[in-house]
Amino acid sequence: MKYVIILLVMALAMPLVALDPYIMTLEECRAYIKANNLKWEAGVTPYTNMPKETLKMMLTGMYLPIESKTKNSNHIVNSNTKNPEYLDWTNVGGTNWMTSVKNQASCGSCWAFAVMGTWEAMININSNNSNIDWDASEQYMVSTCYSGGSCGGGPAGTGPANWVKANGVPDEACYPYKAANSNCNERCSDWASRLKYIKTVTNVCTSANTEAIKAALRNGPVGTAMQAT
Numbered sequence: 675m676k677y678v679i680i681l682l683v684m685a686l687a688m689p690l691v692a693l694d695p696y697i698m699t700l701e702e703c704r705a706y707i708k709a710n711n712l713k714w715e716a717g718v719t720p721y722t723n724m725p726k727e728t729l730k731m732m733l734t735g736m737y738l739p740i741e742s743k744t745k746n747s748n749h750i751v752n753s754n755t756k757n758p759e760y761l762d763w764t765n766v767g768g769t770n771w772m773t774s775v776k777n778q779a780s781c782g783s784c785w786a787f788a789v790m791g792t793w794e795a796m797i798n799i800n801s802n803n804s805n806i807d808w809d810a811s812e813q814y815m816v817s818t819c820y821s822g823g824s825c826g827g828g829p830a831g832t833g834p835a836n837w838v839k840a841n842g843v844p845d846e847a848c849y850p851y852k853a854a855n856s857n858c859n860e861r862c863s864d865w866a867s868r869l870k871y872i873k874t875v876t877n878v879c880t881s882a883n884t885e886a887i888k889a890a891l892r893n894g895p896v897g898t899a900m901q902a903t
Contacts, residue, residue: 719782719827757888763795763895771798772895773807779853785828786815789835790843793872795895808870809846811861817849819858826855835875842869 698706703716764770773794778787790810798804815834816824820841822833848862862868890896 757885757892761888761891763891769804771795771804773798773809776812776851778812781816781825781853781855782827783812783816783823783825783853785823785830785834786812788830789838790815792895793835793838797870799894810843810870811846811849811851813846813849813851813856814843814858814861816852816854817856817858817860819861824855825853832875835872839872839875842871844868844870 700716700718700722706712707714707716764772773791776787776791778784790812794808794810797808798806814820815828815838820834820837822829822837828834844861844865845868848865848868849860887896
């Protein structure tokens with residue numbers, strides 16, 4: 675039986691569904707897309723034939739609690755309250771904390787966009803400034819600078835975020851997105867001085883623990899069940 679991973683950037687408000695949001699058969703995925711009038715198609719990925727339990731292990735979530743830094747800000751959800759049923763980080767306290775929507779085009783780089791997009795928003799949130807909108811270079815991850823992924827796909831777990839924590843990533847202008855595989859030496863000449871680093875990567879939940887995912891969402895957006903800052 676073949677399976678497909680659905681990678682959801684849960685920064686936008688979405689209802690939790692009865693289907694496993696991480697792993698389902700390709701046929702189930704296509705039926706769900708059709709029933710909900712969604713505007714994308716599901717197909718075979720590099721993970722399609724991977725054993726289901728292996729996929730679940732790869733999709734272990736992670737997040738960094740930030741309330742100690744922002745507990746007095748109007749955008750944080752009080753830790754003593756029940757997890758809300760609806761939370762949209764594009765409009766919390768009337769403020770959009772997310773960075774702009776990106777287009778990965780025909781390159782299989784969703785894994786890089788998930789990490790970069792979540793991290794960019796967490797920089798805004800941790801700084802308590804929604805206008806920072808630092809733009810990380812996804813191409814840096816797709817290129818040979820990072821050996822763990824390419825336009826043919828990449829890891830969906832904590833690997834990419836931990837690599838950025840150790841090695842850093844420059845801004846988009848230093849290495850603009852090409853939607854194609856590329857060499858690391860195509861980055862800007864002053865790339866080393868432009869690196870930023872993820873500070874912390876922490877496991878928070880398994881794919882079955884929806885309440886833990888909701889709790890993580892109260893601290894910031896979640897991409898592929900991941901938060902990093």
